[in-house]
Amino acid sequence: MADTVESAVMAVLQSGNSKYADAGQIKEASEKLYSFGLCALCILRYIQLPIGPSYCVRSADAIYKALGIEAKQDQKPDEESLCVKPCPACLGILDLTVADHIVGQFKAEDYDTMDALVGIELPKSIYIRHRAVQIAGRQQNIPSAAENVPEVKDVFRYLFTQQLSIVCDVKANATNDMRIDIAFSHPETATEHQFLNIRKKEPASNSSDRKNGTFKASADRSKTVVLSDLGACADDEFTKHSTCPPPAIETAAKIDSLIFKRASLFIGGRYLKLERNISQTPFVVEGRRMTELSVAEVIGEPLERLIRCDSYNLVGSGREDADVRMLGDGRPFYIECINPRFKAVTKEQIQDIEDQLTSSNSPVQVRRLQVIPAKDTSIIKEGEEHKTKHYCALVWFSQPLNPDKLVEINTLGKNGILLQQKTPVRVLHRRAPLTRPKRLLNVELSHIEDRFYKVRIESEAGAYIKEFVHGDLGRTTPSLADLAGVTADILELDVEGVSLDFPPTPKDTIV
Numbered sequence: 254m255a256d257t258v259e260s261a262v263m264a265v266l267q268s269g270n271s272k273y274a275d276a277g278q279i280k281e282a283s284e285k286l287y288s289f290g291l292c293a294l295c296i297l298r299y300i301q302l303p304i305g306p307s308y309c310v311r312s313a314d315a316i317y318k319a320l321g322i323e324a325k326q327d328q329k330p331d332e333e334s335l336c337v338k339p340c341p342a343c344l345g346i347l348d349l350t351v352a353d354h355i356v357g358q359f360k361a362e363d364y365d366t367m368d369a370l371v372g373i374e375l376p377k378s379i380y381i382r383h384r385a386v387q388i389a390g391r392q393q394n395i396p397s398a399a400e401n402v403p404e405v406k407d408v409f410r411y412l413f414t415q416q417l418s419i420v421c422d423v424k425a426n427a428t429n430d431m432r433i434d435i436a437f438s439h440p441e442t443a444t445e446h447q448f449l450n451i452r453k454k455e456p457a458s459n460s461s462d463r464k465n466g467t468f469k470a471s472a473d474r475s476k477t478v479v480l481s482d483l484g485a486c487a488d489d490e491f492t493k494h495s496t497c498p499p500p501a502i503e504t505a506a507k508i509d510s511l512i513f514k515r516a517s518l519f520i521g522g523r524y525l526k527l528e529r530n531i532s533q534t535p536f537v538v539e540g541r542r543m544t545e546l547s548v549a550e551v552i553g554e555p556l557e558r559l560i561r562c563d564s565y566n567l568v569g570s571g572r573e574d575a576d577v578r579m580l581g582d583g584r585p586f587y588i589e590c591i592n593p594r595f596k597a598v599t600k601e602q603i604q605d606i607e608d609q610l611t612s613s614n615s616p617v618q619v620r621r622l623q624v625i626p627a628k629d630t631s632i633i634k635e636g637e638e639h640k641t642k643h644y645c646a647l648v649w650f651s652q653p654l655n656p657d658k659l660v661e662i663n664t665l666g667k668n669g670i671l672l673q674q675k676t677p678v679r680v681l682h683r684r685a686p687l688t689r690p691k692r693l694l695n696v697e698l699s700h701i702e703d704r705f706y707k708v709r710i711e712s713e714a715g716a717y718i719k720e721f722v723h724g725d726l727g728r729t730t731p732s733l734a735d736l737a738g739v740t741a742d743i744l745e746l747d748v749e750g751v752s753l754d755f756p757p758t759p760k761d762t763i764v
């Protein structure tokens with residue numbers, strides 16, 4: 254292992270890119286950096302060793318040997334770490350256990366991904382402390398500490414992505430699919446950069462950040478502000494406020510937030526609801542479930558188990574009331590699986606879920622279930638405006654209609670009926686009170702027996718069918734009750750068809 258560091262140091266010396274002429278000068282500089290209390294990796298950084306495999310050496314001893322540092326017995330870190338106390342330059346972030354720990358957490362989630370975009374946010378005191386090492390380096394003749402020092406963030410990124418590749422076989426890439434966001438904080442030094450604000454006329458608070466609203470943008474901006482303020486602060490002014498080299502610390506930086514986030518997986522299909530009293534999504538009023546089953550749960554739960562997502566949402570092409578059945582070839586919908594661990598779902602696995610609902614005679618059935626590309630979800634939203642629907646209702650009239658009346662209604666119904674619908678009383682609490690014109694494309698009434706009738710209706714999207722039947726206290730005109738000249742009530746309603754071609758034709762390959 255020592256070979257790796259030694260040969261890397263030799264390679265830099267020979268390339269002529271080093272601030273040092275020979276191993277003796279490197280030893281001298283390294284020992285000064287060691288006396289600052291820096292960890293073995295920060296010593297490598299401040300002698301300007303380029304980022305590479307030497308930084309993965311898991312032994313302070315091996316690095317000391319390679320650089321010629323003679324460590325005092327009581328100043329030797331134990332085998333597991335690279336520093337006796339938390340390193341005052343990297344705040345312990347370069348300690349190998351830190352990257353190992355995060356990689357371990359990521360592995361436990363078991364994402365079936367090949368790539369990840371890695372975002373890293375460091376405590377701002379890192380930049381203050383870097384400046385303090387630079388100044389101490391100038392004062393104590395360590396020329397390599399002044400500039401072109403590999404940054405903590407870049408070294409950490411290297412350590413982390415190496416480990417990620419070895420342990421999880423995941424490469425760090427600029428992918429849109431998987432993000433790993435790591436943010437460190439260090440409460441002990443959290444106020445060290447504040448003198449920069451005081452020395453300026455205007456404090457570095459920034460109203461534009463607040464407008465942006467996001468925490469991330471604001472954190473990035475303050476880092477930029479700290480760096481630019483540091484650039485404008487002369488050494489002699491800096492040393493009035495900060496100790497050089499940076500003072501020892503008692504605690505290491507901690508992981509403030511660690512977020513693994515993967516782009517959603519979308520599953521599309523058409524659902525059938527063969528029984529009444531099933532809502533489309535869980536129907537809860539004041540903490541009490543109003544329906545035992547929901548379409549979203551019946552289909553979503555087996556998908557959630559297969560895909561191992563955090564949660565899921567069902568989006569239907571419209572929705573029917575809980576007491577309305579959904580028949581025919583079903584209603585188009587998609588389920589968004591949020592933060593999925595498993596995306597390489599096969600056609601067979603999806604088909605199994607569909608088949609199990611069929612074979613168990615579930616009151617909710619699904620057809621054409623399949624993985625769909627994210628862009629196809631827009632078909633559902635766009636279809637909202639244009640699709641037509643077919644309904645069948647069981648209607649009761651206060652008295653039987655004479656046959657002429659039946660013919661009259663059906664003749665009218667063939668040519669379509671234009672309704673003026675005020676927002677129904679039953680949805681007034683959640684929809685704006687408006688009058689909407691809605692067209693019924695076809696209405697066909699037939700007698701069953703006594704006062705019971707069946708009415709089949711083809712309508713454009715958004716018409717309220719129950720209200721068309723009973724009139725909603727005169728809020729829908731004309732209504733079937735108006736046309737029949739009697740009182741009407743709707744006993745049962747089924748949706749028999751939703752004319753939207755979704756999902757698009759099944760594909761052989763999973764996107």
Ligand SMILES: [Zn+2]
Nearest residue numbers: 292295340343
């Ligand atoms: Zn360090």
